[in-house]
Amino acid sequence: MPASLLLLALWLGQALLVFAFSKRLRVLRSASDSAACADAACPDLEVVLCLRGADACLPRLLEALAAQTYPAPWRLQVVVDSDQDPAWAMLKPWRAREDAAWAELRCCTLLDRPVQGSLKCAALRQAFSQLHPSSALVVLLDADIRFPAKGLERCARSCLQPGVGAISGNRWFRPPSPSFGALHWSSWTRAVWNAGAVVLMTLLQIPWGGTLCVRRELVDAGDWSELLRRGLCEDTGLLGPLRQLGLSYRFEPSLLMVDPDPAQPLLPLGRWITRQLLTARLHHPAWPLVAFHGLGSVLLLAFALFQGAWLAVLIYELGCVCLLCWIQHLLRPQDPGRVWGWLVGLLPGQLLDGLATLSALCTRHVSWRGVDYAVQFRPSRVVLRRDRGVEA
Numbered sequence: 229m230p231a232s233l234l235l236l237a238l239w240l241g242q243a244l245l246v247f248a249f250s251k252r253l254r255v256l257r258s259a260s261d262s263a264a265c266a267d268a269a270c271p272d273l274e275v276v277l278c279l280r281g282a283d284a285c286l287p288r289l290l291e292a293l294a295a296q297t298y299p300a301p302w303r304l305q306v307v308v309d310s311d312q313d314p315a316w317a318m319l320k321p322w323r324a325r326e327d328a329a330w331a332e333l334r335c336c337t338l339l340d341r342p343v344q345g346s347l348k349c350a351a352l353r354q355a356f357s358q359l360h361p362s363s364a365l366v367v368l369l370d371a372d373i374r375f376p377a378k379g380l381e382r383c384a385r386s387c388l389q390p391g392v393g394a395i396s397g398n399r400w401f402r403p404p405s406p407s408f409g410a411l412h413w414s415s416w417t418r419a420v421w422n423a424g425a426v427v428l429m430t431l432l433q434i435p436w437g438g439t440l441c442v443r444r445e446l447v448d449a450g451d452w453s454e455l456l457r458r459g460l461c462e463d464t465g466l467l468g469p470l471r472q473l474g475l476s477y478r479f480e481p482s483l484l485m486v487d488p489d490p491a492q493p494l495l496p497l498g499r500w501i502t503r504q505l506l507t508a509r510l511h512h513p514a515w516p517l518v519a520f521h522g523l524g525s526v527l528l529l530a531f532a533l534f535q536g537a538w539l540a541v542l543i544y545e546l547g548c549v550c551l552l553c554w555i556q557h558l559l560r561p562q563d564p565g566r567v568w569g570w571l572v573g574l575l576p577g578q579l580l581d582g583l584a585t586l587s588a589l590c591t592r593h594v595s596w597r598g599v600d601y602a603v604q605f606r607p608s609r610v611v612l613r614r615d616r617g618v619e620a
Contacts, residue, residue, distance in 0.1 A: 231532035232540035238528050239547045246551050249427045250558055256430075257481050260386055270300040270384055271364035273441075275330070277306045277371065278351040280597045282314035285372040290319075294328035298380040301331040303360055307351040311337050334358070342457070347599060349456040356447050366447055368462065370438040373399075373485045383441035386480040393446050393475025394466055397439040397483025398426050400559060403569060404490060416573025418491040421501055421581050423555045428521065430479045432514040437463035439483045449473055455511070460594070460601065465511030484559060498580055498587075503596060505588035510603070519585050526582025548574055 275293065279286070293304060308315050319335055322328065336358075338351050352368070359366065367383050369375065376382065386395040401422050403415035429436065440463055446452055451469035456462060470477055491497050505522070509515045532541050552570040556563060594601050 231528075231535040231537040234528050235532055235537070235540050235544040238525060239544055242525075242548070242551060245427055245431065246554060249430055249555070252430055253481060253558055256479060259389060259478075260382075260480060260482055269388075270298065270381070271388075272300050272360070272362040273298070273302045273365035273367060273380065273384060274359055274363035275302065275304045275367045275369060275380070276352065276355045277304065277369055278348050278355070279306060279315040279319075279371060280309035280313060280347065282318060283371040286315065286318050289369065289371055289373060289375055290322055292375040292377070292379070293330065294322070294325070295377060296329040296380050297378060298329065298384070301362075302329075302380060303332040303334065303363065304330040305355050305358065306333070306335045307338055307355050308335065309338050309347060309351070313337075332360075344458045345456065346460050346596065346601060348597075349459055349462055352462055353453060353456050356453065359444070359447065364444050366442050366444060368437055368440040368442075372487075373438050374487065375439070375485075376483070379439070379483065382480065382482050383439070386478065386483075387441045387443060389478070391474075391476055392478055393470045393473060394435060394440065394442040394477045395480045395483075396435045396437070396441070396463065396477075397480055397485055398429060398436045399438060400426065400484050400486050401491070402486050402488045402560070402563060403573075404488070412490065413572060413576065414494050414497055415491040416569045417494065417576040417580060418497055418501075418573075420552065420570065420573040420577030423552055424521075424577075424581070425504070426559065427555060428518060432512070432517060433467060433477050433479075434508060434512055434514065435463040435466050435477055437461060439485060442466075443475070445473060446470065446475070460510055460596075460603075461507045464507045467513065481559070486560070494576070494580070498584055499595070501580060501584040502587045502591065503594055505584055506591060506594055506603070509588050519589060522581045522585030526578055529578060545571075545574055548578075 277289075296302075306319060308319070316335075323333060323335060336354075338347065339354060340350060341347065342350055356366070365384055365387055367380065383395065386392070399422060401415065401419040403419050404412060428434070446466075446469060449469065449472065451472050452466065455465045455469065459465060466477060492500070505518065508518050512518075529541065529544075532544075549567060549570045552574070553565060553567060556565070592603050594603060
């Protein structure tokens with residue numbers, strides 16, 4: 229089959245995915261708009277924050293949490309990696325603050341550093357064992373997100389819909405205006421990869437732990453705790469524990485977290501993307517589809533270039549830019565269109581996605597927050613053993 233026809237079929241398949249995403253987004257927004265959480269019906273909830281290292285964005289998150297207007301009592305539980313962790317100095321001003329919105333702030337050190345599983349999963353298991361008895365919802369947040377003013381209300385309203393057991397937002401990278409600086413190219417490369425990831429994560433129901441809200445029964449049931457005991461991350465493996473309880477997962481569009489900051493250089497960005505894909509490979513049943521999307525696209529592009537179908541490749545790439553602009557319009561219609569930015573990051577983003585997918589398929593070691601983990605596969609389960617750790 230000629231390369232031009234293969235590229236046309238690939239683009240049509242991607243356009244179909246974006247069309248399905250737009251329909252799904254409309255349904256999710258309609259459900260979110262119709263959901264209500266009256267003051268009397270809002271349950272107590274607990275926010276869990278796991279910290280390792282002095283994240284420069286942490287004060288911004290704590291300010292956002294301190295200003296929340298959630299109508300029911302809620303608590304903030306923070307688990308810090310060690311007694312010497314620099315995050316303690318950033319938490320100190322908040323421990324005595326009396327005007328914050330939370331009813332209680334509890335900060336503790338990670339006590340158990342098990343042989344299996346990641347340190348974050350160990351911190352979450354510890355936090356879950358110390359939840360307040362009245363907390364009906366549990367919200368997990370990453371320290372580097374930009375949490376909205378009514379974020380807790382949005383979490384509760386979405387997670388309390390009938391049949392829903394977990395909801396999450398997602399990230400959206402909004403790079404600065406394109407320039408010839410290396411970081412700007414890297415930023416648009418990351419934005420291209422992430423735009424495609426949001427589409428796949430929504431359609432394939434892949435949760436995002438940066439803003440994740442779950443019902444208390446999911447924590448208490450035990451299946452999720454077993455996943456945390458031996459897993460790398462807390463989010464992508466949630467579908468199994470949810471289905472055991474007859475509950476479902478939903479993406480909440482109002483919890484899309486916009487990040488306008490430049491990305492890191494391409495090499496660390498590639499390692500970051502590899503780790504995101506590795507979590508899907510380890511814990512999510514739709515990983516074969518994710519891998520097929522990442523590898524298939526770059527292999528067809530390489531085949532078309534090898535066949536000398538330069539015009540077909542150019543038309544295909546312009547069609548992909550149109551899809552990226554449409555995804556931006558669906559998720560962030562208020563943002564100015566930056567066609568040039570999508571053009572800058574498109575081909576590097578496609579190549580990096582393919583290479584990162586291949587790396588996620590082959591990798592046996594991953595580094596996260598200064599800790600190296602060895603990935604070991606056994607029949608029917610995955611075990612992660614920590615090799616060595618250094619402070620981030």
